Amino acid sequence: MISSLSGGAHRLFSIVLPSFALSLGACSIPRDPSGTMDRVEQSGTLRLGVIEGAEMNEASRRTLARVLDRTGSRPETQRGDSEVVLARLKKGEIDLVYGELAMDSPWSREVAFSAPQGLLAKAPKSEPVPRFAVMNGENGWLMLGSEASK
């Protein structure tokens, strides 16, 4: 029960809301609070972290190629231990991470995991499967990755 609105506020809402809705339609939703997609598009470089020991499967390569194509960027790959690579992703020093990650890993709360890449059956939460990870809250970037993996 948030404090009730006065008649003036009602009128304000009736003007503001439709124009707000129009402006929503005009720009792409969702956007990234830390601006990952804008940065990749503007710099033309996608900083890709690959977790040591993970080899990209066919589906992951296709997803990555589509993301590079849509952002007009080239990959700059860095390999490393999962702790190091994911910590750098969390800090925004890397744009995208690829690795075999289990859904019940503690990292699933620190960063955002994509859907499994190239798996037809649903994997158990404890099983590490090939997937990408992005910084938490970068919803536009996550959407782009998801559309690219279709």
Next chain:
Amino acid sequence: MSEIPSAIKQDFRNAKKLEWWTLGWMGSVVVVMYFTMGASQAMKTALFEDVLSLVPAMTFLVSAHLEPRAPTEKFPYGFLRANSLAFLGSSVVLTFLGLFLAYTNGMGLMKGEHPTVGPVTMFGETIWLGWLMIAALVYSVVPPVILGRLKQPIAQRISDKVLYTDSLMQKADWQTGLAGIAGIVGIGLGLWWADSLAALLISISIVKDGITATRSASAELLDGAPRRLEGSGVSEEAVRLQDRLQQRWPEGRIRLRESGRYILASVDGIETPGEIPPAEELMDPGRSWRLGRLSFTPHGKEDPAHHR
């Protein structure tokens, strides 16, 4: 007094029907919100508020079942106050839960947590989960606003605090929905703080509801004078009754209190008169049912509160 008075029987039945509708309809809202809430704090907090909105309905239905029961040896005054007791308990819970949610959301805001609301695939199409959340929030606003509007006049006619507070909370529920939608749209626009801020506003509204309900319920349990349904002032109906009793027995001391939906009146310092006026003469037209008891206590036999 254990039977529901015939003057309000139909309204009482309608109120029960509306509360069953509330359970069903709001239950469906809770399910829809649960499946779409994702990582949004605003959605999670709005879901809590929707679950909590089931409590007054349940309280009403349980007490409506108990209230008409005949008094027993152990409860010789019947179960008129079952509803007040349940209401006090649930409103205290409501307040503390609201405080807990305000704390959690305030911390989330201070820590700068960025909520992830990702894609969802439906019927082969990948869409942003935020759109589904907004649709769920729009749906969550419709039933409570309709039910709240239907309940309010009935609550006034049957003088039911639980039902009235319930109707007020429901009528204002669209504001929670709007705050939630603003939070999700904020996430969509890349404003990470919008979600936590919306969640914080919703938690504050839960605390406000809790405090209103606690004040309303505790006044009756302290044998306070009958209160108005809206606000915490003394009811005008009770003031009029007090004046009429005082006119008839100017030398007596009149005290009124509330038991459930009924007013209990006592005239102290007066021997029981031979002829007691009927309730219709003392109460407003159509409201005689509300005078539950009129008692007289001769001088020197009053209870301890009288001498203070």
